[in-house]
Amino acid sequence: MFKNQFFASPGQVDGEPRRKGRVYAAIEVPELDDGLQPYEAEPVYLECVDTSWFNSFEASENGALWSKLFQAAPLSVLELTSYKLPLFPEGSKPGDIAWFEFGYEPASSSESDARIYTNLLSEGATVKISFHEPRPIGWAERGIIGEAAQALAKYNSSSSSQYSLKKRLARISTAGGVAFYDVGQGACQAAIDNELHIPQLYVDFGGGVLTNKKTFPDGFAGFCFTRDPMVILSHWDWDHWSSAQRWPEALNTPWLTPPVPLKPIQLTFAAELHERGSLHIWDAAWPGTITAGAVTIERCTGRTANDSGLAVTLRRRRNSPKNCLLPGDADYACIPSVVAGESFNALCMTHHGGRLHSPTYPKAKRGAASVLSAGPRNSYRHPLFDTVATHLEHGWSLPTGTALSGQRPCHVLVPWGGRPHILQGGCHGGMCATAVSAIAPANGKITKFARRRGDAM
Structure with missing residues (x-):
C-alpha cells in the first residue's frame, strides 16, 4: 500500500474537500509547435503541494527523513478549465519547471x-x-524539492545496480512477442514469453487518470506478477505509471527510470x-x-521530460x-536509433498518437505492424488525425488500437513476424487480465495453446 493518501486505491478515494486552499503549483515548460502556444486545445494540469506544508518542510531540520516526509505531503492536481495559464517566467525554456502560487476557493460549476x-x-x-503569483525559474531547486x-x-x-539490472534483463524471454495493454488513456506494454505467454517485463505501467479515469476498462482484473517482471519507465507522466496506484504490488518489483523531475507528485x-x-x-x-539479451534501452536526447526519457x-x-x-x-527525433536510420518490425505510436514536434519518423520494415495506446473519448482527442496519417505516409500500417473492441479490456498482441491480434487476457483463476488466455477467434492456435497451459498460468 502507498503511504501517501494522494495515491490511495480506487476503493479508498474519498470525496474532494470543499474548502479554500493555497498551493505551490509546478508545470513543465513545453516545446512549442511552429511558434504556437501549446495549450490551446489540451487540458492544463499543474502538480501542487500545500504551501503551509512546503514552508514548514523548508524550515525543518529533518533532511535525513525527506522520503518519509514526502509520504505525508498534501498533494493535489490543479486543472485550469477556463482560467488562463499564466505566462512562464522570463528566460524559461522547454524542459524547465515553472512554479506558481495559486489560491482557490470552492465554487459551483457555473462559477468555477x-x-x-x-x-x-x-x-x-x-x-x-x-490569485496567482509566479516564482522565478530555479526557485524550487534551491529548496527541499531540489534536495x-x-x-x-x-x-x-x-x-x-546497473550491473544487476543488466543481468536481470539478459534473462528475460521475449520470444512470444509484445503485448500492448488496454489501460485507457495511458500506456503499458510487456515482453511475453512463448511458453506460458505471460509478462516477463513491463515497459511503463500506466492508465487513465483524472478526467481520463473513465477510459480505464472496468473489467480489468489485474496484472500478472508471476515472473516478478521489472518495470522500465519511459518517463514520469502519470499516465505511464499510475496503474501502480491500482495494483500497489507493482511497487515491490524493480523500476528502472529516468531522473525524477522536480515536481511534487513524481x-x-x-x-x-x-x-x-x-x-x-x-x-x-x-x-x-x-543492450542486455533481447532488450535495448536508449536515453532520449531532448529537453522535456517526454523527450529525455528512455526508449526501449x-x-x-x-x-x-x-x-x-x-x-x-x-518525439522520434530524440531517439538515437531512429535518427541513425534503424528500421522496425513493430511500433507503438509515440505519445498515444498525439502531437509531434519534428518530421522524423522511424523506418518501417516490410509488413511492419503499428499499435496505438489511447483511451476512447479521451480529453486530449488522441490519436490525432494528422499524426496517424503521417505515420501511414512513412510506410506504417493502419494501427491496431487498444480498446478497439467495445468488449474491454481489449489488448493487442504482436507476435514476431505475425499480424496484430486483439485479445482479452486473464489466467484461468481469474486473478489477472494480462496473460494470453482468450484471443480473437481468428487466432485460435494461441487460444488452444493457452488453454493447454492454463494450469501454469
Missing part, C-alpha cells in the same frame, strides 16, 4: 474556472482561482519506490544505450532482426 483533485483517481471538485531530487539520484543510481511516487528499495535511476553517469527496443532474441520500438511519449 478550475478543478482540484486530491487523488489521481478522484472526480475532482470545482473551484475558483482567487529530494539529489537524494533520490544519490541513493538510487550506481554502477552495482518526487513523492519516487519516494514510495525508494522506501521499498525498488527505484533505479538511469542518470547521466549511465551510458547512453544499454525489444527483439525476438538477442541479435535477432525482429524488433519492436516502444518510444513512450518521445
